[in-house]
Each structure stands twice: as structure tokens, then as C-alpha cells.
Amino acid sequence: MLNSNALRKLDMQDLMVFxxxxxxxxxxxxxxxxxxxxSTVSYSLKKLRSCFEDELFINTRTGMRPTYKAGNMYPHILKTLECINLCHAGAPAFDPKLQPATFNICAPEYFEQLVLPRLVKNFGAADLPVTINVHKLEVDIPVEQLRDGSLDLAIGFGPNFHRSPMDFNVQALMKDDLVCVLDKRAGSQEPRMSLPAFVERRHVFPTPWTSASNMVDGWLAQQALQRQIVARANSYSAALKMITGTDFILTLPRRIQRLLAHETLFDHRxxxxxxxxxxxxxxxxxxxDQDSANxxxxEQVIRACAEPPMI
Structure with missing residues (x-):
């Protein structure tokens, strides 16, 4: 707010004249x-003198001599004009070629296996000095770290697996479904596993994020059913090793199954x-949302998810 109503009469031209x-x-x-x-310059000076209640410039033989108050005002007037120019120009667009950049993303292993390699390869191919630090996704979206800027993005599963507050944006990047993976020697010939057979099998569970619940057990609970989990693994690769040589079953995202479960060792239903x-x-x-770097x-994450062939 302005300290005096008289200041409302000033415009940009008056400040430029000063x-x-x-x-x-x-x-x-x-x-x-x-x-x-x-006459326009003289009129602007008249307005300035009235608003600031000072002569500001005294006409002498050697020109217009600024008063003491004008001398104190000058750097502030320059700064005001500079700020107006910045508002008009807008923030400079982010260009990773000009300086190294580091981004922090909170994401599950699914992102690390499927999307992160493409991001890194794209940055390398373009010779961009960009570093990506991935932090493990915990129970829910790290809201405060995203708000204070210590994290740039969070990647999670949907729809509605994670709470996201009203002041956040959410965009779906890709869709996937689940398949049952077994040791090659423990498979059956049926193309689809029945629900009773699924529940009867002993399961290995790879934790996609730190949470007491997951999409498989949540769905089974809706059917008033539960499965027997014999082991929990921190990674998809470790879970696959656990079912080797056993009749255990592993429920994996289809894209992960195609990427990691080699057909010479594993079967799927x-x-x-x-x-x-x-x-x-x-x-x-x-x-x-309007930050050019973010x-x-x-845009790079969306591009990496859209590039064919995504497994």
C-alpha cells in the first residue's frame, strides 16, 4: 500500500523523468x-514535487541540481523501474545447458526400473549436466518437502493410492496391470490363474513403497479373502530370486515382469x-507449477514415459 494518496497520481513516465x-x-x-x-517533462516534475513535497531539482547555471532528498530517492526510483522491467520480461526460462542442475524426486522402484534409465540416457545423449537423486517413497506423498522445495517431484501409484492435498497437481503418466509370475518348473497350463488358486498359493511380496497396505491385499480384503505371504522383499529382483526353485507366486506389474522376469527362468499367468x-x-x-526448471x-518425465517402446 502507498503511504500517501498523492502517490497514486504518479505513473511510470514520471519516474522515468525523475x-x-x-x-x-x-x-x-x-x-x-x-x-x-x-512541457511533458515540466508537468511530470510538477507532479513529482507535489507528491514528494520537495523541490527535488533546482535550476542552476550548470543545469538541474538534485536536492538532498532527490539524491536519496534516486537509487530507489531506479530499483522500482528495474522491478517493473523484470515483471514485464518474466522469469528467465530454465536452460540446463547453461549450468549444472540437480533434481530430487521421491519415487518407487517401479519408476527407477522403467523411467529413470530413459531420463538419464536422454540427458546423456543431449550432454546435459543434470543429476537426478531418487528418494524412496514412504507411506504417502512427502507434502512438506515438496512445498519447501527440498523435493521437486513425487511419483506414486494411482488412482487414489496416495493422499494429495488441494494445493497439489497430479498427472497420470502411464497405465499398467498385474500378472502372476512363477518359477518355470512350477507353472500351470491355464492362461489365467483362478481366484481360489491365487489365494491357495504362497506369495512373495515386493514392497513398492513403505506401506502396511497394497493394491493386491486391499482388493482381496474386499472379497473377504487374504493370501499367505511367506516373504517380503525390498526389490523386484530380490523377490524374483526368492521364487526360483519353489512353487511360490509373485504378483508383478506387467511392465516389470517383461523387463526382469526372463522367460527362460520364469513363467507368468x-x-x-x-x-x-x-x-x-x-x-x-x-x-x-509455473517454475521453469520444474x-x-x-516435461522430461512425460517424454520418457511416452517414448516407444515402453515395455
Whole structure:
């Protein structure tokens, strides 16, 4: 807010006149520099003197001499004009070629296996000095770290597996479904595993994020059923090793199954009817929605997810 109602009468031209008179000490030269008439310069000076209650510039033989108050005002007037120019120009666009950049993303292993390699390869191919630090996804989206900027993006599963506040944006990146993976020697000939057979089998569970619940057991609970989990693994690769040489079953995202479960060692069956699929979702705070660096990063993630062939 302004300290005086009189200041409302000023406009940008008045401030430009002040700065030009201070620098050139000559009304005629100021008028030529600003491409206005001398009467316009004189009118602006009259408004400035009235608003700031000071003579500001005294006409002498050597030109317009600034008063003490004008001398104190000059750097502030320059800063005001500079700020107005910045507002008009907008923030400079992020360009990773100009300086090294580090981004922090909170994401599950699914993202690390499927999307992160593409991101890194794309950055390397373009010779971009960009570093990606991935933090393990915990129980829910790390809201405060995204708000304070210590994290740039969070990647999670959807729809609605993670709580996301009203001041956040969410975008689905890709869809996937679940398949049942078994040791090659323990497979059956049925193309789809029945629900009773699924429940009767002993399961190895790879934790996609730190959580007491997951999409498979949540769906089984809706059917008033539960499965027997004999082991929990921190990674998909470790879970696959656990079922080797056993009759255990492993429920994996189809894209992960195609990537890691080599067909010479493992077999797979379609999951029981009704077991829902999921999406991979990107979350970010609305406070960085227009930030050019964050926008650039989101565009690179979307591009990596869209590039064929995504397994």
C-alpha cells in the first residue's frame, strides 16, 4: 500500500523523468531522450514535487541540481523501474545447458526400473549436466518437502493410492496391470490363474513403497479373502530370486515382469479376474507449477514415459 494518496497520481513516465533529469541535468535533453515534449517533462516534475513535497531539482547555471532528498530517492526510483522491467520480461526460462542442475524426486522402484534409465540416457545423449537423486517413497506423498522445495517431484501409484492435498497437481503418466509370475518348473497350463488358486498359493511380496497396505491385499480384503505371504522383499529382483526353485507366486506389474522376469527362468499367468490395474502418477506443488526448471523436469518425465517402446 502507498503511504500517501498523492502517490497514486504518479505513473511510470514520471519516474522515468525523475531518473533522466537526475542523470542528465537538462530538461531539453531529457525530452529528447524520452521522446516527449519539454512541457511533458515540466508537468511530470510538477507532479513529482507535489507528491514528494520537495523541490527535488533546482535550476542552476550548470543545469538541474538534485536536492538532498532527490539524491536519496534516486537509487530507489531506479530499483522500482528495474522491478517493473523484470515483471514485464518474466522469469528467465530454465536452460540446463547453461549450468549444472540437480533434481530430487521421491519415487518407487517401479519408476527407477522403467523411467529413470530413459531420463538419464536422454540427458546423456543431449550432454546435459543434470543429476537426478531418487528418494524412496514412504507411506504417502512427502507434502512438506515438496512445498519447501527440498523435493521437486513425487511419483506414486494411482488412482487414489496416495493422499494429495488441494494445493497439489497430479498427472497420470502411464497405465499398467498385474500378472502372476512363477518359477518355470512350477507353472500351470491355464492362461489365467483362478481366484481360489491365487489365494491357495504362497506369495512373495515386493514392497513398492513403505506401506502396511497394497493394491493386491486391499482388493482381496474386499472379497473377504487374504493370501499367505511367506516373504517380503525390498526389490523386484530380490523377490524374483526368492521364487526360483519353489512353487511360490509373485504378483508383478506387467511392465516389470517383461523387463526382469526372463522367460527362460520364469513363467507368468494372467491375474484373477477383477484384480484392478493401476496408474503411475506424478505429484507436484502448485507453488512450482509455473517454475521453469520444474516445468522442464516434468516435461522430461512425460517424454520418457511416452517414448516407444515402453515395455
Amino acid at each position: 531518473a533522466a533529469v537526475y542523470e542528465q541535468n537538462n530538461v531539453t535533453e531529457v525530452a529528447e531522450r524520452l521522446c516527449v515534449s519539454q 494372467e491375474a484373477p479376474d477383477g484384480l484392478p490395474g493401476f496408474t503411475l502418477d506424478m505429484h507436484w506443488s502448485q507453488s512450482v 516445468t522442464w523436469l516434468r
